[in-house]
Each structure stands twice: as C-alpha cells, then as structure tokens.
Amino acid sequence: MKNLDQYIEKVLYSEEEIKQAAKRLGAILTKDYEGKNPLVIAVLKGAVPWFADLTREIDTHLEMDFMVVSSYHGGTSSSGEVKILKDLDTNVEGRDILFVEDIIDTGRTLRYLVDLFKYRQANSVKIVTLLDKPEGREVEIEADYVGFNVPNEFVVGYGLDYDENFRNLGYVGVLKEEVYKK
Numbered sequence: 001m002k003n004l005d006q007y008i009e010k011v012l013y014s015e016e017e018i019k020q021a022a023k024r025l026g027a028i029l030t031k032d033y034e035g036k037n038p039l040v041i042a043v044l045k046g047a048v049p050w051f052a053d054l055t056r057e058i059d060t061h062l063e064m065d066f067m068v069v070s071s072y073h074g075g076t077s078s079s080g081e082v083k084i085l086k087d088l089d090t091n092v093e094g095r096d097i098l099f100v101e102d103i104i105d106t107g108r109t110l111r112y113l114v115d116l117f118k119y120r121q122a123n124s125v126k127i128v129t130l131l132d133k134p135e136g137r138e139v140e141i142e143a144d145y146v147g148f149n150v151p152n153e154f155v156v157g158y159g160l161d162y163d164e165n166f167r168n169l170g171y172v173g174v175l176k177e178e179v180y181k182k
C-alpha cells in the first residue's frame with residue numbers, strides 16, 4: 001500500500017476512469033471550440049491536474065490562463081466568500097471563455113466567476129468540471145461539461161485537498177473519518 005492510500009476510505013474515480021473522462025470531454029470540446037481560439041482558464045489550485053490532462057485532449061487552438069480563487073478555509077466547509085487571489089492580466093472582452101474546475105459544490109465559486117466575466121463582456125462563458133456535486137448546491141449554476149456526478153461527500157485527490165493535503169493523489173476518493181479528528 002502506498003503511503004497516502006492508507007488515509008483513504010474508498011476510491012470513487014480511479015486514474016483510468018479520470019483519463020477516460022478527459023478523452024471523452026476533450027473530443028467534445030475539440031469540436032465545440034474549433035476555430036474559436038478560446039481562453040481556457042484553470043481555477044487554481046484544485047484544477048491543476050485536471051487542467052493539465054484535459055487540455056492535452058483538446059485538439060484545436062486555444063490559449064491558457066490561470067486564476068487563483070479560494071472559498072474553503074482549513075477544512076471541509078465553505079466560508080461562502082469567494083476571494084480572487086490572482087486575477088487574469090488579459091482583457092477578456094469578446095473572448096470565448098472556458099473555465100476548468102475540479103468540482104462544483106455550493107456553486108458559489110463559479111456563480112461569482114461567470115457573473116464577473118459576463119460583466120467583463122466575454123463573448124461566451126462556459127464551464128467544464130471533473131466533478132459535479134448537485135446536492136451541495138446553494139446558488140444556481142450549471143456546468144456545460146461534466147466528468148462525473150459525485151455523491152454528497154467531501155472528496156479529496158487529483159487536485160482536491162483536505163487542509164492543503166492529498167492534492168497529489170492520482171485518483172479521487174473519500175478520507176477515513178479518523179483523518180478529520182486529528
């Protein structure tokens with residue numbers, strides 16, 4: 001057993017399943033964005049592994065950029081307040097924007113970002129997320145492209161953290177209860 005595996009209660013999505021999801025969505029995005037040169041934005045930090053794997057499956061011209069956004073503090077609950085820690089340096093007016101997220105839970109992060117980019121007069125704003133947790137929703141927002149619908153549990157791995165740890169797991173899983181008690 002690998003060192004970090006011992007903290008995991010169950011694996012929800014394996015490396016292989018995530019790879020297949022990247023291929024499936026990458027093929028759709030290739031068609032949808034052909035000739036549009038979209039600005040594909042990773043919402044850091046959680047989206048890093050998914051962004052890296054997904055964009056390599058999109059076989060058309062695109063540009064990449066990065067934002068650092070945070071709403072979760074130190075544990076498993078959202079503060080409800082979305083903070084932009086690093087914004088874009090480029091003008092998005094008239095651009096086709098594709099946000100890449102690891103998860104949509106309460107929906108607050110993406111509701112905030114979509115509204116902001118509409119205000120900034122992007123031509124289109126769409127969302128691709130590895131995981132969608134519909135039962136967590138507190139504000140209305142829907143992803144345009146979804147890898148998996150995830151049950152209402154706190155998940156870690158493949159970019160998703162618990163207290164900044166476990167982002168480097170290759171798969172998505174649920175932590176053992178004793179990890180939270182430490």
Ligand SMILES: O=P(O)(O)OC[C@H]1O[C@H](OP(=O)(O)OP(=O)(O)O)[C@H](O)[C@@H]1O
Pocket residue numbers: 043044045046047069070071072078101102103104105106107108109110160161
């Ligand atoms: O739908 P919501 O309830 O807003 O949750 C989704 C957001 O929560 C996580 O980010 P977090 O704020 O934990 O920052 P991180 O990406 O640095 O882990 C995740 O990466 C999403 O951005």
Ligand SMILES: Nc1nc2[nH]cnc2c(=O)[nH]1
Pocket residue numbers: 072103104105106153154155156157160161162
């Ligand atoms: N790690 C992690 N971050 C989240 N942010 C919003 N929902 C989740 C979740 O289930 N796990």
